Amino acid sequence: MTAIATNIPKSATPPLERAYARLGVLLIAPTILVFSLVIVYPLLAAIYLSVFSIYTPTLQGGFVGADNYIELLTGKAFWNSLKVTLIWTVGTLTLQIVAGVGLALLLHQNIWFRSLARSLVLFPYFLSTVVAVLVWKWLFNDLYGALNQGLMQLGIIDMPLDWLGSMPNAMIGVILVGAWKFFPFVVIAVLARLQTIPENLYEAARIDGAGPIARFFDVTLPQLRSVLTVIILLRAIWDFKEFDLLYLLTGGGPVTSTQTLSLLVYQEAFGLNQMGQAAAYSVGMMLVMLVFMVLYIRQTKEKNA
């Protein structure tokens, strides 16, 4: 037995294993191909475009080198949009997490309308953004919106507020609608995790003398930590590049007060017809997002380890 085994060189892969390896490559090839077409090519194209000055309708233009990037670094547009994007992301994400965790905790209790409430809470997430925005635009409307009407009847304001046409109301408005639209994702993820926390841990904590608040901080929250990290990272990435909700609600206005980076890229490419400059902005945006991505990959790796 040992004599036969030592005759085979150590580096040689057994034939069967080689065949499996070939089959493996064959099986993942279609995915790699599609991935290259829809992700790698556009990415490289964007980087390529960003060193040209291109007029969008004709896609004609000349090489400008780093000019577009110099404009990005020295001009106000990119930095203003980055600031707006960060305010929007942090604001809406904070609200989503707070409301999401709170509601998940509530729905985890044994309340009689639990199953109905669990389905209803998903409603904003299922609703098409266009429909949701239309409804909210009506609610926000300064002439006949229900929001102003309600606030006036409660005596909080004397005059109707211009919700989407002035600052900081417009930013508050988009943050609120964003939170309303996306918090169900947080509810679902947190609720799923809550259900896996062993009841015994709470019982042990009760016997150890922990009250409800101590049980939340000593049992629930540590158990939610990993899922919350992933949710925060994912939602941060998604909120950071959110387009349709903001575009439909304010279009980036008033002026550029709610113009996030996604809206800036769009405006540059199709409003000002500067595809090259837009590509440079989008590369800049991608670099910022790379930070989130690295954090996310690190987090998932940590979990698998």
Next chain:
Amino acid sequence: MANVTFRNVHKAFGTYVALENLDLDIRDGEFVALLGPSGCGKSTTLRMLAGLDFPTRGEILIGDRVVNDLAPGKRDIAMVFQSYALYPHMTVGENIGYPLKKRGIKGRAREEAVQKAAALLQLEPLLDRKPKQLSGGQQQRVALGRALVREPQVFLLDEPLSNLDAKLRSYMRAELIELHRRLGKTMVYVTHDQLEAMTMASRIAVMHAGLVQQFDTPDAIYNRPANRFVAGFIGTPPMNQIEGAVDGGDFVVAGHRIPIDRTAFVDSLRDGPAVLGVRPEAITIATGEGLPATVRLAENTGHETIVTLELPDHSRIAARVEAARRLDVGHNVALRFDPAAIHLFEATENGARLNRDETPASVIPMRSK
């Protein structure tokens, strides 16, 4: 004083009755096992004592204090769970120290208590580890450490050894006996494993269908089972139960007569249907005189052989013989029962035992109302 008393405790979940009229007096410092098959109400009993479930009616006392309305943390008890229920994000030291932390014990006092508990359970080198870095046996010891760190009046243990492998289990059994001896605290131990109950407990409450069937010493439970359930639950294999009838000085099974001593049984024993109980080790397998039987199976475990025998009425019983004894399957044999080891039970489903014992009061010493 930390005796534990259940006074007429009743527990129902909706229409399902988990416990009926439970009366238990557990003495201070006693090690009591609640033993029974799953669904018998033993865990419910323990959880009510812990304050995790609430009795539908009746009173639970720890010492002289009625604890029905007391939160679990205020009952001066500690509990070890089957799953250990260690806080996964805390180190071993933090886990053990947690009950003290929640009671406002800080700094050195807490550290010293944790060290003391860790020393008792040989956990010192593991204090900085997280639970998931520990083996099952180590996690078990951490759970014990968390229970004993604040020196509670009563320890509650819910099948603490059932997640361990056989070898570790017998080791931990010895450890627990030793721990109980050293601490001298009241312990209530829930298990479905009769070996654990028999070896560790000073008294065992055998439970079935929400009722305590017998509450007595392991010796009494084994030798004087109160009824057919206890007889059939304790022992591996359990006591044989042969259906037949009492007729004068004999017990008749399928036309064959087994002589019995009527004076060994209660006066109320009448001729008619009854169940004869005999332990596998009280059966002699011979030829000639005796109850005829056929050998159906012989299982040699190394130090003994368990023989399955078929009686003339086709019921089967088990006998225990020495390992060297060779018995061929299909052979006809004659069985003789040790007269002193014969039990008689009422012929009902869970018939009471009809033997007259020297100490009859030890059987179901439940509180008189």
